[in-house]
Amino acid sequence: MSNHRDFQRMRLALTQARRALQLGEVPIGCIIFSENGEVLARSGNRCNELINSTRHAELEALQVSRLLLGDAFHSEIQKAELFVTCEPCIMCAGALLTVGIKRVVFGCRNDRFGGCGSVLELNDGSCGLPEGGKPFDCIGGILEEESVALLRQFYEGPNPNAPRPKKKNRNNKQTSLEPSFAAEIS
Amino acid sequence: MSNHRDFQRMRLALTQARRALQLGEVPIGCIIFSENGEVLARSGNRCNELINSTRHAELEALQVSRLLLGDAFHSEIQKAELFVTCEPCIMCAGALLTVGIKRVVFGCRNDRFGGCGSVLELNDGSCGLPEGGKPFDCIGGILEEESVALLRQFYEGPNPNAPRPKKKNRNNKQTSLEPSFAAEIS
Numbered sequence: 001m002s003n004h005r006d007f008q009r010m011r012l013a014l015t016q017a018r019r020a021l022q023l024g025e026v027p028i029g030c031i032i033f034s035e036n037g038e039v040l041a042r043s044g045n046r047c048n049e050l051i052n053s054t055r056h057a058e059l060e061a062l063q064v065s066r067l068l069l070g071d072a073f074h075s076e077i078q079k080a081e082l083f084v085t086c087e088p089c090i091m092c093a094g095a096l097l098t099v100g101i102k103r104v105v106f107g108c109r110n111d112r113f114g115g116c117g118s119v120l121e122l123n124d125g126s127c128g129l130p131e132g133g134k135p136f137d138c139i140g141g142i143l144e145e146e147s148v149a150l151l152r153q154f155y156e157g158p159n160p161n162a163p164r165p166k167k168k169n170r171n172n173k174q175t176s177l178e179p180s181f182a183a184e185i186s
Numbered sequence: 187m188s189n190h191r192d193f194q195r196m197r198l199a200l201t202q203a204r205r206a207l208q209l210g211e212v213p214i215g216c217i218i219f220s221e222n223g224e225v226l227a228r229s230g231n232r233c234n235e236l237i238n239s240t241r242h243a244e245l246e247a248l249q250v251s252r253l254l255l256g257d258a259f260h261s262e263i264q265k266a267e268l269f270v271t272c273e274p275c276i277m278c279a280g281a282l283l284t285v286g287i288k289r290v291v292f293g294c295r296n297d298r299f300g301g302c303g304s305v306l307e308l309n310d311g312s313c314g315l316p317e318g319g320k321p322f323d324c325i326g327g328i329l330e331e332e333s334v335a336l337l338r339q340f341y342e343g344p345n346p347n348a349p350r351p352k353k354k355n356r357n358n359k360q361t362s363l364e365p366s367f368a369a370e371i372s
Contacts, residue, residue, distance in 0.1 A: 051259050052252045053318060054281045059240070066238045073237055089316055090308065091280025094301070095240045098277055112317055115280070119314035120306070122276065128305035130275055131298055132239060 006083075006105050009033060010143045012042070013083040013107070016057070017150050020044030027150040028086045030057035032065050035079035035102075040065040058084055058092040062099060077101055078134065085147040087140055090115035093122040100134040107147030109140060116140065192269075192291050195219060196329045198228070199269040199293070202243070203336050206230030213336040214272045216243035218251050221265035221288075226251040244270055244278040248285060263287055264320065271333040273326055276301035279308040286320040293333030295326060302326065 009031065016029025025045045032040040041064035046055045061082065066073045078100045085107040088096060093115025096104060104116065104123065115122045116138045125135035195217065202215025211231045218226040227250035232241045247268065252259045264286045271293040274282060279301025282290060290302065290309065301308045302324045311321035 050252070051257060052249070053260065053284050053316075054245070054248060062240060063238070066236070071237060074239065089280060089284070090314065091277055091284055091316075094275060094277030094280055094299075098239050098275070098299075113280075113284075113314050113319070128276065128299050130239075130277075133299070 006139070006142050009081075009083045010085070010105060010107060012039075013085050014143060014146055014150070016042050016044045017085045017147065020046075020057070021150060021154055024048055027154050028057045028084065030061040030082065030084040032061050032077075032080050032082045034076060040068055040076070040080060054091065056089065056092050058082065058088050059095055062095060074099065074132075081105065083142075085143075085150070086110050087114040087116050087118055089113040090120055090122065093120070094130070096136060097122055097125070097133040098130045100132065101136050103137040104139075105142050106138070106140045107142055108144040108151070192325070192328050195267075195269045196271070196291060196293060198225075199271050200329060200332055200336070202228050202230045203271045203333065206232075206243070207336060207340055210234055213340050214243045214270065216247040216268065216270040218247050218263075218266050218268045220262060226254055226262070226266060240277065242275065242278050244268065244274050245281055248281060260285065267291065269328075271329075271336070272296050273300040273302050273304055275299040276306055276308065279306070280316070282322060283308055283311070283319040284316045286318065287322050289323040290325075291328050292324070292326045293328055294330040294337070 013029045013031045016031060017027040020029060021027035025048050028045045030043045034040050041061040043057050043060035043064055045057045046060055047053050065077060069076050079102055081103040082096065082101055083105045087106045087108065087110040088104065089110055090113055106116065109118045111118050113119055117140065120127055123136050123138040199215045199217045202217060203213040206215060207213035211234050214231045216229045220226050227247040229243050229246035229250055231243045232246055233239050251263060255262050265288055267289040268282065268287055269291045273292045273294070273296040274290065275296055276299055292302065295304045297304050299305055303326065306313055309322050309324040
């Protein structure tokens with residue numbers, strides 16, 4: 001279930017997504033909060049900067065948290081909440097299961113490769129669990145219109161790194177404002 | 187289909203797994219070969235060293251390849267073959283789909299969280315594909331006994347970082363010599 005605090009926190013993730021956009025990245029932002037509400041990490045997609053299509057905002061945020069928390073990383077991350085403007089892909093959802101994060105809140109769906117309900121539902125552990133991993137609570141659709149609007153700005157903009165938008169298929173199940181944009185994201 | 191070269195290359199991955207064992211890591215090794223047979227990366231599991239349970243041998247190898255190849259990373263990795271002593275987990279299989287690697291050869295199965303047939307079969311794209319990602323050829327069971335023997339050495343050894351081995355369930359489908367060890371690995 002979402003609450004007022006989720007919306008406040010997703011706004012901060014959207015700020016990170018806007019920064020990613022300014023840097024020529026697919027505008028996805030992420031922020032991790034500790035159990036006490038401290039910010040453990042702020043990040044954005046860095047695939048273009050690092051020439052590495054696996055450097056998604058969630059993996060960057062986990063890495064930043066690890067650097068901040070040191071030896072306490074695994075114990076603290078298991079009490080933490082991650083906010084990301086687009087549904088974690090299968091790779092990222094696998095990573096979040098592996099570290100055992102407590103809760104994930106996302107904006108728009110990732111119809112192409114979403115690992116938290118759109119393609120696979122890894123979060124509840126029904127697809128399998130890594131050693132030491134835990135299922136995590138997950139909710140989507142928080143500020144999804146704002147998340148999609150940013151993606152639209154990227155895919156319709158002049159950025160030379162932007163892949164060509166896919167043709168929309170109106171027969172597909174669609175819940176977000178412009179889910180075809182979400183579908184572009186790995 | 188496997189061939190003589192696959193066994194030769196898996197022996198090199200096993201060398202990396204042995205090095206990981208010496209360093210107190212879960213002994214999983216990985217090696218990536220370019221289209222021309224050059225070594226692009228050698229790596230082992232580094233979860234303990236980096237206090238980060240997501241630093242699996244495959245992600246380390248992708249990172250090393252990226253540093254070596256620079257701008258050519260994505261074009262070259264799509265012609266490359268990755269050898270790893272244990273089946274890639276769901277996270278790593280997602281990463282390998284994302285970069286579009288050509289072929290993956292693994293040793294023993296990962297019954298707990300395997301993403302190339304044991305829990306999910308991500309490699310053929312049937313579970314979904316990331317933007318720009320490609321299905322990859324995949325074969326397992328190459329030198330699996332040697333791979334499992336190393337894992338046994340870790341889990342039965344005195345290493346303080348070693349998690350407790352799980353109780354074997356003889357009713358589970360099992361193809362490797364001691365698949366319960368493979369099941370320990372995320």
